[in-house]
Amino acid sequence: MSTKSTIGEVKHHLGESVTIGCWLNKKRSSGKIQFLQLRDGSGYVQGVVVKSEVSSEVWEAANALTQESSLYITGKVKEDTRSKGGFELDVEHIEIIQITEDYPITPKEHGVDFLMDHRHLWIRSPRQRAVLVIRAQIIQAVQQFFNERGFHLVDPPILTPSSCEGTTNLFHTKYFDEDAFLTQSGQLYMEAAAMALGKVYSFGPTFRAEKSKTRRHLIEFWMIEPEMAFIDHEESLQIQEQFVAYIVQNVLTHCRAELEVLERDTDKLAKVAGAFPRISYDKAVELLKEKGFEFEWGEDFGAPHETVIAEQYETPVFITHYPTALKSFYMKPDPNRPEVVLCADMIAPEGYGEIIGGSQRIDDPQLMEQRFQEHELSKEAYQWYLDLRKYGTVPHSGFGLGLERTVSWICGLEHVRETIPFPRLLYRLYP
Numbered sequence: 001m002s003t004k005s006t007i008g009e010v011k012h013h014l015g016e017s018v019t020i021g022c023w024l025n026k027k028r029s030s031g032k033i034q035f036l037q038l039r040d041g042s043g044y045v046q047g048v049v050v051k052s053e054v055s056s057e058v059w060e061a062a063n064a065l066t067q068e069s070s071l072y073i074t075g076k077v078k079e080d081t082r083s084k085g086g087f088e089l090d091v092e093h094i095e096i097i098q099i100t101e102d103y104p105i106t107p108k109e110h111g112v113d114f115l116m117d118h119r120h121l122w123i124r125s126p127r128q129r130a131v132l133v134i135r136a137q138i139i140q141a142v143q144q145f146f147n148e149r150g151f152h153l154v155d156p157p158i159l160t161p162s163s164c165e166g167t168t169n170l171f172h173t174k175y176f177d178e179d180a181f182l183t184q185s186g187q188l189y190m191e192a193a194a195m196a197l198g199k200v201y202s203f204g205p206t207f208r209a210e211k212s213k214t215r216r217h218l219i220e221f222w223m224i225e226p227e228m229a230f231i232d233h234e235e236s237l238q239i240q241e242q243f244v245a246y247i248v249q250n251v252l253t254h255c256r257a258e259l260e261v262l263e264r265d266t267d268k269l270a271k272v273a274g275a276f277p278r279i280s281y282d283k284a285v286e287l288l289k290e291k292g293f294e295f296e297w298g299e300d301f302g303a304p305h306e307t308v309i310a311e312q313y314e315t316p317v318f319i320t321h322y323p324t325a326l327k328s329f330y331m332k333p334d335p336n337r338p339e340v341v342l343c344a345d346m347i348a349p350e351g352y353g354e355i356i357g358g359s360q361r362i363d364d365p366q367l368m369e370q371r372f373q374e375h376e377l378s379k380e381a382y383q384w385y386l387d388l389r390k391y392g393t394v395p396h397s398g399f400g401l402g403l404e405r406t407v408s409w410i411c412g413l414e415h416v417r418e419t420i421p422f423p424r425l426l427y428r429l430y431p
């Protein structure tokens with residue numbers, strides 16, 4: 001009798017006979033021995049079929065297996081220091097579920113469009129699996145970090161009557177007879193939640209109809225948005241650096257094998273600990289000018305600018321105190337210099353760009369009213385938001401971490417499209 005197991009669990013069954021549901025990844029044969037590379041999502045293991053030790057049916061079944069054929073395999077678990085997982089199966093029995101024919105993704109090189117059209121199959125490949133495992137680990141680390149610090153998880157709505165981050169990239173839809181938009185950010189609702197629950201965070205999908213076709217932009221992406229009552233800008237920065245260091249160290253601890261599959265330089269990640277450097281917008285502009293950029297105070301940074309600034313450091317860096325005119329209506333002006341706001345963008349190292357945008361929020365009711373006029377925001381649509389400044393307003397801060405950019409950086413990927421199971425891109429809604 002054999003025990004049912006997964007590949008990830010075989011380590012607990014040394015010397016025993018186990019049955020595993022799996023797919024064939026690759027096969028190698030020497031005429032008398034067939035080596036089956038098997039995968040089941042939990043890991044990889046090599047099945048060894050020795051002609052002289054199995055029935056002719058089992059030998060023929062092994063022979064018939066093609067890439068991505070599905071099967072139940074039974075075999076004795078052996079330690080094998082040469083194999084990746086450290087274990088091997090001495091195959092005793094094979095039950096074929098399906099022989100796969102003409103699997104489109106072969107070991108040869110494929111173009112990006114082809115792979116994206118076959119994303120539903122591409123995610124089975126070892127690299128893509130590694131990325132998705134790391135993504136799941138990051139999400140777990142995020143939840144752990146906030147749970148350990150007394151934050152409550154709050155879910156803001158996805159269908160909204162108003163915008164948070166300006167109106168240029170809103171996704172419009174109908175809500176019966178009314179107009180509605182897919183959320184760009186849950187922040188405004190999280191501010192309401194912080195006034196009710198103190199420290200809160202959300203984790204959910206956000207949507208931006210951005211006409212940017214870059215390696216950093218998705219149309220649908222996931223954001224983690226903490227919002228904290230009685231926390232000022234400086235305190236928020238400290239939480240952000242602890243948060244990002246925590247995620248990176250957690251992935252280093254739990255995802256060694258996946259980082260290895262991705263050939264990630266983990267020495268670089270190991271340096272992401274402690275406090276992160278800070279540079280003001282003003283200083284960053286000076287730096288860019290020194291580096292030969294033509295750049296005027298008041299302009300926004302693009303990807304090349306962010307990369308040059310980030311290259312100065314080995315950890316993420318905060319760019320703080322941006323011009324008020326560049327940023328969203330809700331950011332609190334610096335009391336000493338109202339032309340800049342108490343905000344920071346966190347820029348990842350190695351050219352991965354902005355991973356966090358955050359700020360202290362305006363808590364003064366009069367100033368908020370003034371901003372509504374300047375930005376021509378409808379007081380009707382946002383009356384509830386103004387109420388937050390009317391009934392017990394308090395200093396508060398928050399930020400948003402882009403999950404996919406974080407995954408991209410930690411995994412060391414070329415493009416953000418590989419960080420999410422089914423990316424929504426400017427020209428891609430399939431599959």
Ligand code: 4AD
Binds near residue numbers: 357401
């Ligand atoms: O800087 P953003 O626009 O900030 C906000 O939405 C705030 N309301 C967040 C808050 O304070 N609660 O977006 C936050 C982060 C960015 O730093 C970036 O990592 C990510 O979201 N992001 C994107 N990621 C992928 N594709 C896009 N199109 C993105 N736009 C923003």
Ligand code: MG
Binds near residue numbers: 345354356357
């Ligand atoms: Mg931003």
